[in-house]
Amino acid sequence: MKVLLDQDSCVASGQCVMAAPDVFDQRDEDGIAVLLDDTPGADAADGVRQAAAICPALAIAVQD
Amino acid sequence: MSAGSVLVVGASAAGLATAEALRRKGFTGRLTLLDAEPHRPYDRPPLSKQYLAGDWDADRIRLRTSTVDDALVVGEAAVGLDAATRTVRTATRRTLTADAVVVATGLRPRTLPGRPDLAGVRVLRSLDDATALRAELAAARRVVVVGDGVLAAEIAATARRSGAEVTMAGPQPAPLADQLGPLAAGLLADLHTARGVRLRLGTAVAEVVADRGRATGVRLADGETLPADLVVVAIGALPATDWLAGSGLRIDDGVVCDERCVAAPGIYAAGDVARWYHPGLGRLVRLENRTNATEQGIAVAGAILGADRPYAPVPYMWTDQYxxxxxxxxxxxxxxxxxxxxxxxxxxxxxxxxxxxxxxxxxxxxxxxxxxxxxxxxxxxxxxxxxxxxxxx
CATH class of the missing domain: 3.30.390.30 (FAD/NAD-linked reductase, C-terminal dimerisation domain)
Structure with missing residues (x-):
């Protein structure tokens, strides 16, 4: 699984961090999401798909 | 219950999230995603911000539909539902029946009483609304935004960027005062004032005044008239449930649902239109925000597929102003x-x-x-x- 994050679209909601805390974090200064791991393992897959689905800015894409 | 066919009425954030989640969770039955608007699904939060400002075009706000493209039917309004048989009638006189029907028709904007057809008066809910408002904003010199909530404040902030003279008028003492309390609302008032928006708050708006079919301003309850060549009415919205009259569903400020978002056997509701029993709060709630639309859509998809889980989110909203x-x-x-x-x-x-x-x-x-x-x-x-x-x- 490959995760793509568009920081220009991110609205810093942090929903992705709640869905997949091992894959996403937020910058301290402005809350914009950052990728901790752009090729997470199978155990993180459900959380990452959930993050991509709930991101209110459509900033996360997943490639299998 | 696990359904063989699902009809989702409304293809905005909530309806689309329901459909996408059904497919993601392995639903292989017949799926229909119906929407009244002629457009493919798009996202609403940017309509009052990046899209209205002209920074983003319509392509940039498209929602992802690749997993449900085959199910999507746009430009066909649902005009009636029989909950007992889960049958939806559409404006083109089709009838669609499914094992599960999801109501996700969202909201329609409130308008001021009388004269809705005046030129120079706009609301903002749909992409077409935003496109029309964007064109008129570009030419407007004096804009009055009627309303003091999130949408009104975002529109005022965006309108100010176009260089127009902007006044915000509404009954609250400060923008979002009821929603956020005096501290944050006071800071928002300071922010708008510092950016040159005139706040004429604390007084209700009585009516739009017009000359020869075109708005010339708004009259406040205290008698003052604020001149304007463009009036934007952003005084909230109502659940889009007109089409459910006679359906057998309980409609009371939205489609009333239980804690699993079930309105009647085989009928679900999600997003702005759904008023469901939040088990954590112990009462019916209806949330008008973007993240709830998606989360509730995902929850409804789970419920359709047999998950037995109440929907009890921590509500979340955001607003960007300046x-x-x-x-x-x-x-x-x-x-x-x-x-x-x-x-x-x-x-x-x-x-x-x-x-x-x-x-x-x-x-x-x-x-x-x-x-x-x-x-x-x-x-x-x-x-x-x-x-x-x-x-x-």
Whole structure:
């Protein structure tokens, strides 16, 4: 699984961090999401798909 | 229950999330995603911001539909539902029946009484609304935004960027006062004033005044008239349930649902239109925000596929106005006790916790998204139902 994050679209909601805390974090200064791991393992897959689905800015894409 | 066929009425964020989640969770039955608007699904939050400002075009706000393209039917309004047989009638006189029907028709904007057809008066809900408003904003010299909520404040902020003279008029003492309480609302008032928006708040708007079919301003309840060549009415919205008259569903400020978002056997509701029993709060709630639309759509998809899980989210909303990014986890009450826990108001970056009867009920972040999210855990208990499963947000 490959995760793509568009920081220009991110609205810093942090929903992705709640869905997949091992894959996403937020910058301290402005809350914009950052990728901790752009090729997470199978155990993180459900959380990452959930993050991509709930991101209110459509900033996360997943490639299998 | 596990359904063989699903009809989702409304292809905005909630309906689309339902359909996508059904497919993602392995649903292989017949799926139809119906929408009244002629457009493919698009996202609404940018309509009052990037799209209205002209920074983003319509392509940029398209929602992803690749997994449900085959199910999508646009430009065909649902005009009636028979809940007992789960049959939907459409404006083209088709009847569609499914094992599960999801109502996700969202909202329609409130308008001021009388004269809805005046030129120079706009509302903002749909892409077409935003496109029309964007064109008129570009030419407007004096804009009055009627309303004092999130949408009104965002429109005022965007309109100000186009160089027009902008006045915001509404009954509250400050923008979002009921929603956020005096501290944050006062800061928002200062922010709008500093950016040149004139606030004429604390007085209701009585009517739009017009000359020869075109708006020339608004008259306030105290008698003053604010001249305008463009009036934007953003005084809230109503659940789009007109088409459900006679359906057999209980309609009361939205489609009334149980804690699993079930309105009647085989009938579900999601998003702005759904008023469901929140087990953590112990009452019916209806949330008009973007993240709820998606989360509730995903929850409804789970329910259709047989998950037995109440829907008990911590509400979340955000608004961007000028350079302020405001995020709220939970539901603040205007009379809550507010404590700044991180940062400082004077620095323009802070987190505030709202307490009711000593118990944290909401967290507001002002240009401090990460820190606000970390404080969210403090309020989550206020929304957790006893029957809420582990790991559900």
């Amino acid at each position: 350079d302020a990014r405001i995020q709220v986890h939970g539901r603040p009450a205007a009379d809550a006790e507010v404590t700044v826990t991180d940062g400082a108001v004077a620095d323009g970056r802070f987190v505030a916790v709202y307490r009711h009867a000593g118990r944290p009920s909401a967290v507001l972040g002002w240009n401090m998204p990460r820190q606000a999210r970390l404080r969210r855990a403090d309020v989550a208990a206020a929304y957790a139902g006893e029957s809420r499963p582990e790991g559900a947000r």
